[in-house]
Amino acid sequence: MPAPARSVAVPAVSPRLLAVALLTVGLLLVLAYLVAFDQGAISQSGMYMHELMHDGRHLLGVPCH
Protein backbone atom coordinates (compact mmCIF):
# COMPACT_ATOMS: atom_id res chain seq x y z
CA MET A 1 0.00 0.00 0.00
CA PRO A 2 1.64 3.26 -1.04
CA ALA A 3 1.41 5.65 1.88
CA PRO A 4 0.78 9.15 0.61
CA ALA A 5 4.00 10.97 1.40
CA ARG A 6 3.10 14.46 2.41
CA SER A 7 4.85 17.04 4.44
CA VAL A 8 3.20 17.94 7.69
CA ALA A 9 1.36 21.17 7.11
CA VAL A 10 0.17 22.31 10.50
CA PRO A 11 1.28 25.38 12.41
CA ALA A 12 4.15 24.90 14.86
CA VAL A 13 3.05 24.94 18.48
CA SER A 14 4.05 28.37 19.76
CA PRO A 15 3.10 29.69 23.21
CA ARG A 16 0.53 31.91 21.52
CA LEU A 17 -1.04 29.02 19.63
CA LEU A 18 -1.09 27.02 22.84
CA ALA A 19 -2.95 29.83 24.63
CA VAL A 20 -5.52 30.13 21.82
CA ALA A 21 -5.91 26.35 21.74
CA LEU A 22 -6.51 26.11 25.49
CA LEU A 23 -9.05 28.96 25.37
CA THR A 24 -10.86 27.21 22.50
CA VAL A 25 -10.95 23.91 24.37
CA GLY A 26 -12.28 25.75 27.44
CA LEU A 27 -15.17 27.24 25.47
CA LEU A 28 -15.96 23.90 23.83
CA LEU A 29 -15.92 22.18 27.21
CA VAL A 30 -18.56 24.67 28.38
CA LEU A 31 -20.67 23.63 25.38
CA ALA A 32 -20.17 19.94 26.21
CA TYR A 33 -21.03 20.70 29.84
CA LEU A 34 -24.26 22.35 28.72
CA VAL A 35 -25.32 19.15 26.98
CA ALA A 36 -23.98 16.64 29.46
CA PHE A 37 -24.29 18.05 32.97
CA ASP A 38 -25.85 21.50 33.19
CA GLN A 39 -28.96 21.84 35.33
CA GLY A 40 -29.79 25.43 34.51
CA ALA A 41 -26.69 27.18 35.84
CA ILE A 42 -25.35 27.92 32.36
CA SER A 43 -28.43 27.65 30.17
CA GLN A 44 -30.38 29.98 32.51
CA SER A 45 -33.49 28.12 31.43
CA GLY A 46 -34.25 26.35 34.65
CA MET A 47 -34.45 22.63 33.92
CA TYR A 48 -35.86 23.18 30.43
CA MET A 49 -32.66 22.59 28.43
CA HIS A 50 -31.70 19.76 30.76
CA GLU A 51 -34.96 17.96 30.13
CA LEU A 52 -34.97 18.79 26.42
CA MET A 53 -31.63 17.05 25.88
CA HIS A 54 -32.41 14.25 28.29
CA ASP A 55 -32.59 11.34 25.82
CA GLY A 56 -29.41 12.52 24.14
CA ARG A 57 -27.58 12.60 27.46
CA HIS A 58 -28.53 9.01 28.24
CA LEU A 59 -27.64 7.76 24.76
CA LEU A 60 -24.32 9.59 24.81
CA GLY A 61 -23.43 7.52 27.87
CA VAL A 62 -23.46 10.35 30.40
CA PRO A 63 -24.76 9.49 33.87
CA CYS A 64 -28.13 11.09 34.56
CA HIS A 65 -30.39 10.97 37.61
Added chain:
Amino acid sequence: MRTFGNLLVRGLIVGLFAGLLAGTFAYVMGEPHIDAAIAIEEAGGAAHTHGEEPAAQAPAAEEEEPLVSRNGQRFGLFLATSLYGVALGGIFAVGFALLRRRLRTPSDSYAALGLAAAGFVGIVLVPFLKYPPNPPAVGDPETITKRTITYLLTLVIGLLAVWAGVAASRWAQRFGDAPWIRPAGGGLAFVVTIVAAYLILPSINEVPGSFPATLLWQFRFASLGTQAVLWTLLGFGYAALMDRHSKVTKETVAA
Protein backbone atom coordinates in the same frame (compact mmCIF):
# COMPACT_ATOMS: atom_id res chain seq x y z
CA MET B 1 0.45 25.88 5.89
CA ARG B 2 -2.92 25.46 7.50
CA THR B 3 -3.87 27.96 10.12
CA PHE B 4 -5.26 26.95 13.46
CA GLY B 5 -8.60 28.57 12.64
CA ASN B 6 -8.79 26.63 9.41
CA LEU B 7 -8.21 23.32 11.20
CA LEU B 8 -10.70 24.26 13.92
CA VAL B 9 -13.54 25.24 11.58
CA ARG B 10 -13.19 21.92 9.79
CA GLY B 11 -13.49 20.12 13.10
CA LEU B 12 -16.60 22.07 14.12
CA ILE B 13 -18.32 21.35 10.80
CA VAL B 14 -17.39 17.66 10.76
CA GLY B 15 -18.53 17.43 14.40
CA LEU B 16 -21.92 18.94 13.57
CA PHE B 17 -22.55 16.40 10.81
CA ALA B 18 -21.23 13.51 12.90
CA GLY B 19 -23.51 14.61 15.75
CA LEU B 20 -26.58 14.88 13.52
CA LEU B 21 -26.02 11.40 12.09
CA ALA B 22 -25.26 9.96 15.53
CA GLY B 23 -28.58 11.50 16.59
CA THR B 24 -30.30 9.72 13.71
CA PHE B 25 -28.76 6.41 14.79
CA ALA B 26 -29.76 7.09 18.39
CA TYR B 27 -33.31 7.97 17.34
CA VAL B 28 -33.78 4.74 15.40
CA MET B 29 -31.81 2.37 17.65
CA GLY B 30 -32.16 4.00 21.06
CA GLU B 31 -35.51 5.74 21.41
CA PRO B 32 -37.59 2.54 21.45
CA HIS B 33 -35.56 1.28 24.43
CA ILE B 34 -35.91 4.59 26.26
CA ASP B 35 -39.67 4.46 25.70
CA ALA B 36 -39.74 0.89 27.00
CA ALA B 37 -37.74 1.84 30.10
CA ILE B 38 -40.05 4.77 30.83
CA ALA B 39 -43.08 2.51 30.40
CA ILE B 40 -41.63 0.12 32.99
CA GLU B 41 -40.96 3.04 35.32
CA GLU B 42 -44.50 4.32 35.01
CA ALA B 43 -45.99 0.88 35.47
CA GLY B 44 -43.85 0.48 38.59
CA GLY B 45 -45.30 3.68 39.99
CA ALA B 46 -41.91 4.94 41.10
CA ALA B 47 -42.55 8.28 39.47
CA HIS B 48 -39.40 10.13 38.72
CA THR B 49 -38.82 13.45 37.09
CA HIS B 50 -35.67 15.17 37.99
CA GLY B 51 -35.54 18.76 38.98
CA GLU B 52 -38.67 18.62 41.00
CA GLU B 53 -38.99 18.01 44.67
CA PRO B 54 -39.66 14.43 45.51
CA ALA B 55 -43.43 14.51 45.59
CA ALA B 56 -44.86 13.84 48.99
CA GLN B 57 -46.88 10.95 47.66
CA ALA B 58 -46.15 8.92 44.57
CA PRO B 59 -49.71 8.63 43.19
CA ALA B 60 -50.04 12.40 42.84
CA ALA B 61 -46.60 12.66 41.27
CA GLU B 62 -47.62 10.43 38.40
CA GLU B 63 -50.05 13.05 37.18
CA GLU B 64 -47.36 15.72 36.96
CA GLU B 65 -47.03 17.50 33.64
CA PRO B 66 -43.45 16.96 32.39
CA LEU B 67 -41.41 20.06 31.61
CA VAL B 68 -40.66 18.78 28.11
CA SER B 69 -43.00 16.33 26.38
CA ARG B 70 -41.67 13.01 25.12
CA ASN B 71 -41.91 14.35 21.56
CA GLY B 72 -39.93 17.38 22.63
CA GLN B 73 -37.26 15.12 24.10
CA ARG B 74 -37.11 13.13 20.86
CA PHE B 75 -36.34 16.37 19.05
CA GLY B 76 -33.97 17.40 21.83
CA LEU B 77 -32.00 14.23 21.17
CA PHE B 78 -30.80 15.70 17.87
CA LEU B 79 -29.98 19.00 19.53
CA ALA B 80 -27.95 17.18 22.20
CA THR B 81 -25.96 14.98 19.82
CA SER B 82 -25.33 17.89 17.43
CA LEU B 83 -24.04 20.25 20.12
CA TYR B 84 -21.99 17.45 21.64
CA GLY B 85 -20.65 16.64 18.16
CA VAL B 86 -19.64 20.27 17.59
CA ALA B 87 -17.86 20.35 20.96
CA LEU B 88 -16.06 17.05 20.34
CA GLY B 89 -15.23 17.97 16.75
CA GLY B 90 -13.66 21.25 17.88
CA ILE B 91 -11.67 19.63 20.67
CA PHE B 92 -10.61 16.91 18.22
CA ALA B 93 -9.36 19.58 15.81
CA VAL B 94 -7.40 21.33 18.55
CA GLY B 95 -5.88 17.99 19.52
CA PHE B 96 -5.00 17.40 15.87
CA ALA B 97 -3.31 20.80 15.56
CA LEU B 98 -1.29 20.33 18.74
CA LEU B 99 -0.37 16.66 18.30
CA ARG B 100 0.00 16.37 14.53
CA ARG B 101 3.76 16.83 14.56
CA ARG B 102 4.21 14.11 17.15
CA LEU B 103 2.20 11.51 15.24
CA ARG B 104 4.59 9.44 13.20
CA THR B 105 2.79 9.27 9.90
CA PRO B 106 3.29 11.39 6.82
CA SER B 107 -0.44 11.23 6.08
CA ASP B 108 -2.80 13.73 7.69
CA SER B 109 -5.66 11.34 7.00
CA TYR B 110 -4.04 8.49 8.92
CA ALA B 111 -3.25 10.94 11.71
CA ALA B 112 -6.92 11.95 11.93
CA LEU B 113 -8.07 8.32 11.95
CA GLY B 114 -5.53 7.42 14.63
CA LEU B 115 -6.59 10.31 16.83
CA ALA B 116 -10.27 9.41 16.44
CA ALA B 117 -9.54 5.78 17.35
CA ALA B 118 -7.61 6.95 20.43
CA GLY B 119 -10.47 9.29 21.39
CA PHE B 120 -13.07 6.54 21.01
CA VAL B 121 -11.10 4.09 23.12
CA GLY B 122 -10.24 6.64 25.82
CA ILE B 123 -13.44 8.67 26.04
CA VAL B 124 -16.04 6.05 25.15
CA LEU B 125 -14.81 2.47 25.53
CA VAL B 126 -12.92 2.75 28.84
CA PRO B 127 -15.79 4.53 30.65
CA PHE B 128 -18.32 2.15 29.06
CA LEU B 129 -16.60 -0.95 30.41
CA LYS B 130 -16.42 0.39 33.97
CA TYR B 131 -19.72 2.27 34.14
CA PRO B 132 -22.02 1.06 31.35
CA PRO B 133 -24.71 3.69 30.71
CA ASN B 134 -28.24 3.18 31.99
CA PRO B 135 -31.59 4.09 30.48
CA PRO B 136 -33.95 6.47 32.28
CA ALA B 137 -35.76 4.79 35.17
CA VAL B 138 -32.55 3.18 36.40
CA GLY B 139 -30.37 4.93 38.91
CA ASP B 140 -30.62 6.62 42.26
CA PRO B 141 -30.88 10.43 42.00
CA GLU B 142 -29.05 10.66 45.33
CA THR B 143 -25.81 9.33 43.82
CA ILE B 144 -25.70 11.53 40.71
CA THR B 145 -22.75 13.59 41.95
CA LYS B 146 -20.71 10.50 42.78
CA ARG B 147 -21.59 8.90 39.44
CA THR B 148 -20.71 12.06 37.55
CA ILE B 149 -17.29 12.34 39.20
CA THR B 150 -16.43 8.67 38.70
CA TYR B 151 -17.58 8.89 35.07
CA LEU B 152 -15.35 11.91 34.43
CA LEU B 153 -12.48 10.10 36.14
CA THR B 154 -12.84 7.08 33.84
CA LEU B 155 -12.79 9.45 30.89
CA VAL B 156 -9.53 11.08 31.99
CA ILE B 157 -8.06 7.69 32.89
CA GLY B 158 -9.07 6.36 29.48
CA LEU B 159 -7.12 9.12 27.72
CA LEU B 160 -4.17 8.61 30.09
CA ALA B 161 -4.21 4.87 29.37
CA VAL B 162 -4.11 5.51 25.63
CA TRP B 163 -1.25 7.96 26.12
CA ALA B 164 0.59 5.45 28.33
CA GLY B 165 0.08 2.78 25.68
CA VAL B 166 1.51 4.94 22.90
CA ALA B 167 4.42 6.14 25.03
CA ALA B 168 5.25 2.59 26.16
CA SER B 169 5.08 1.22 22.64
CA ARG B 170 7.60 3.84 21.48
CA TRP B 171 9.81 3.25 24.49
CA ALA B 172 9.72 -0.53 23.95
CA GLN B 173 11.46 -0.08 20.61
CA ARG B 174 14.82 0.22 22.36
CA PHE B 175 14.61 -3.40 23.47
CA GLY B 176 14.78 -4.72 19.95
CA ASP B 177 12.95 -4.59 16.70
CA ALA B 178 10.98 -7.82 16.84
CA PRO B 179 7.52 -7.00 15.49
CA TRP B 180 5.79 -7.99 18.74
CA ILE B 181 7.77 -5.70 21.04
CA ARG B 182 5.91 -2.46 20.36
CA PRO B 183 2.35 -3.82 20.51
CA ALA B 184 3.25 -5.87 23.60
CA GLY B 185 4.74 -2.88 25.42
CA GLY B 186 1.90 -0.57 24.44
CA GLY B 187 -0.82 -3.07 25.17
CA LEU B 188 0.68 -3.93 28.55
CA ALA B 189 0.88 -0.28 29.65
CA PHE B 190 -2.69 0.35 28.47
CA VAL B 191 -4.14 -2.71 30.19
CA VAL B 192 -2.22 -2.17 33.45
CA THR B 193 -3.44 1.43 33.64
CA ILE B 194 -7.13 0.62 33.20
CA VAL B 195 -7.07 -2.51 35.37
CA ALA B 196 -5.51 -0.49 38.21
CA ALA B 197 -8.10 2.26 37.74
CA TYR B 198 -11.00 -0.22 37.59
CA LEU B 199 -9.85 -1.80 40.85
CA ILE B 200 -9.50 1.54 42.64
CA LEU B 201 -12.74 3.15 41.40
CA PRO B 202 -15.89 2.15 43.28
CA SER B 203 -18.38 -0.25 41.74
CA ILE B 204 -21.78 1.23 41.09
CA ASN B 205 -24.73 -0.93 40.26
CA GLU B 206 -28.13 0.62 40.71
CA VAL B 207 -30.07 -1.50 38.25
CA PRO B 208 -33.02 -3.01 40.08
CA GLY B 209 -33.14 -6.81 39.87
CA SER B 210 -36.59 -6.52 38.33
CA PHE B 211 -35.37 -4.49 35.35
CA PRO B 212 -35.26 -6.68 32.21
CA ALA B 213 -31.64 -7.52 31.37
CA THR B 214 -32.35 -7.70 27.65
CA LEU B 215 -33.76 -4.20 27.56
CA LEU B 216 -30.86 -2.93 29.67
CA TRP B 217 -28.26 -4.29 27.28
CA GLN B 218 -30.18 -3.27 24.17
CA PHE B 219 -30.11 0.27 25.52
CA ARG B 220 -26.41 0.04 26.38
CA PHE B 221 -25.44 -1.18 22.93
CA ALA B 222 -27.58 1.55 21.34
CA SER B 223 -25.67 4.06 23.44
CA LEU B 224 -22.31 2.54 22.49
CA GLY B 225 -23.41 2.48 18.85
CA THR B 226 -24.41 6.15 18.97
CA GLN B 227 -20.97 7.12 20.21
CA ALA B 228 -19.27 4.76 17.77
CA VAL B 229 -21.12 6.46 14.90
CA LEU B 230 -20.11 9.87 16.24
CA TRP B 231 -16.40 9.03 16.52
CA THR B 232 -16.24 7.04 13.29
CA LEU B 233 -17.74 9.91 11.33
CA LEU B 234 -15.54 12.39 13.15
CA GLY B 235 -12.42 10.45 12.18
CA PHE B 236 -13.33 9.64 8.60
CA GLY B 237 -14.92 13.06 8.01
CA TYR B 238 -11.83 14.88 9.21
CA ALA B 239 -9.56 12.51 7.30
CA ALA B 240 -11.55 13.10 4.12
CA LEU B 241 -11.41 16.88 4.51
CA MET B 242 -7.65 16.74 5.08
CA ASP B 243 -7.21 14.63 2.00
CA ARG B 244 -9.23 16.97 -0.17
CA HIS B 245 -7.42 19.96 1.20
CA SER B 246 -4.04 18.41 0.49
CA LYS B 247 -4.96 17.77 -3.14
CA VAL B 248 -6.12 21.33 -3.56
CA THR B 249 -2.84 22.56 -2.10
CA LYS B 250 -0.84 20.36 -4.45
CA GLU B 251 -2.71 21.67 -7.47
CA THR B 252 -2.28 25.21 -6.30
CA VAL B 253 1.41 24.66 -5.81
CA ALA B 254 1.74 22.95 -9.18
CA ALA B 255 -0.13 25.71 -10.99
